[in-house]
Amino acid sequence: MPIQVSALDPVSTNTTFALVASIGAFAGLIASPLSGALSDRTTHRSGRRHPWISGGLLVAVCGLLLMARATSISVLLIGEILAQIGVDMVLSCVTAILPDQVPSARRSLLSALNGMAPIVGGMLGLLLVTLFSQPGDTSQGYLLLAGASLVCTIPFLFLVRETPLAREHCPPFQWRTFLGGFVAPLRVRDFTWTVLSRCLVFLSFTILGAYLLFSLRARLGFSLAEAKAGVTLFQVLSTGCVLLFSIIGGLLAHLVQRLKPFVLGGQSSWQEV
Template sequence: MTAEPRPHELSAYAEPTRPVRAGWIAAFAGVWLGLWMAQLVPVQVLLPLQIADQHRTEDWLASLVAYGIVSAVAGTVVVVAYPIVGALSDRTRSRFGRRRPWILAGVLCVGVGLSLLGIQTETIGTVATWTLTMLGFCMASAALTAVMADRVPAGQRGLVSGWISAPNALGILLGMVLVTAVFTTTASGYLALAVCAVVLAVPFLLRLRDIPLTPAEAAMLGPLTIGAVLSSIWVDPRRHPDFAWTVVSRVLINLSNAIATTMLLYFFTFALHLPDPTEFLVFTTVIYMVVTIAASIGFGKLSDVLGRRRVFVLASGAAQAVAALLLAVAPAESTAIVGAVLLGLGQGCFFAVDQALATQVLPSAETRGKDVGIMNIALAGPQAFGPLLGAGAVVLFGGFAGLFLASGVIGLLGAVTVMRVRSVR
């Protein structure tokens, strides 16, 4: 494989100006595809089924709550780990660069975690191995998002961000096909996802030319101590309000999506009483995937051309809210299909443009890894805590209508919040 030419920027902290090539983008999309499959398919399919089997003598509500607890424990670890991993990658000195060692370590951790997860028969083992998997996802995704800030010019980030979002949708579909039609046991399904995560990361790891820190650049960050890393994690919202508002907006919009989508299998099974809820979940996911891929690539490029980000995030949050509210007031197969279309439009637009917006409000070039680590809490945290909060909403409101209403309101709040960002149009 032909390696990407060494970047012309001599400093690891220089703002990138040379556009990345199509091959680089393709490899970047590939590693994200493997990671999204590893993170999202267990959340939507394998974990609920595995935990339901572990609670086969109890009612479905107990299984739903147990699923939420498993996700929340892993989410707590991720929320703590993201900025720490990012800060460590900022300070990593190796001849392979700052980010590449963390990407490699992360995908290997994901592979090991998923392989072990498939053989667990008790909740405690499921918690431990899913936490290991999510820690690996945290390590790899934090480094990858920092790579985009390090290597992709601002005017190209909408397009490249779209190739983070498109694999998100494609990964869910491919992963579901793998674990429901090809590898039909829980253990083999997890193993297939583990292999995909590792193999799909190889082209990007070979292609990436990550500029190592010079001694002078490393000295700018001070000594690598626990105290220095922990103290660097704090970002003062008064000094960097756009960064803070972007984080809040991301948390709300991602939470809106997570508390609804992670409960869909339960919704199709116990609210709509479908004869084959897994098949219908795959069907609606296909619709979601097609719309998301088209929206992410199209809106990402359009945002680059127009030089605008906020209005796209606003529209995406509104689309997600409408999808959730439809399911709340008119739960049926037909509205689930319409909701999949709206959710695909919203998620595709959001992921494409929001990643670009996030990299444009980072406080410092020297601490990109740490800062995008904080940003990524707003992505992985809601995904991890979404099942527990969703389960709580179902219990609290006595059904799924309250769950979807909460999702819609939270999505609208997230959409409005992004308009407080002033430094990005």
């Protein structure tokens, strides 16, 4: 998307990119908990989550196809909103399947793998686009991502079976209860600090990755192909380091039964970077 925005709006590329990405992210932020709550009350014969995963996949693919053909910022923005809504619908409902079907003894491991999936998937998607699309043709990248989404999600829908929810067990949807669910957890101090810390860490990491292409081209004079390769290399190395040191840090923290030294150490190393 950064390449496409720079082509559609070369005068105010950074501002426009921030606007499009932020609005899309906000749409996904709303879609994720709402689709999860509605899926809890879905009585379709295929199960509670499958209809929403299928719908999210369709919305995401439509958004990607629209972005591939976008010739203006407004069309690109609509496509980004659809893509973000669809992807977050899929992610929220896939996450909800874990407590539905996975025994508690195995849930922590699979939850960790599920948490790593968006990071690893983002890296693999970037590799796919870099290796199999032309540097100046952004539409190829969107088409590849749409195809990869279909290839990865459709088998999941066929392989994972759900037990339908009986209508008499379907809880009513109430906006007051739904909105209150955002406030009640914040009364727990540890939860609030954990969420805030994760938000800030991922915010800094996302900003660095999002604007790296612009920085490589503007400050270091990289060509478009060189900048794409540089961003891909950064994502591969950073993702590998995140996964490796997350595992090592988690094992060491469990061994010594202390978390703060590792949190402070990670924060210090990130500031140095």
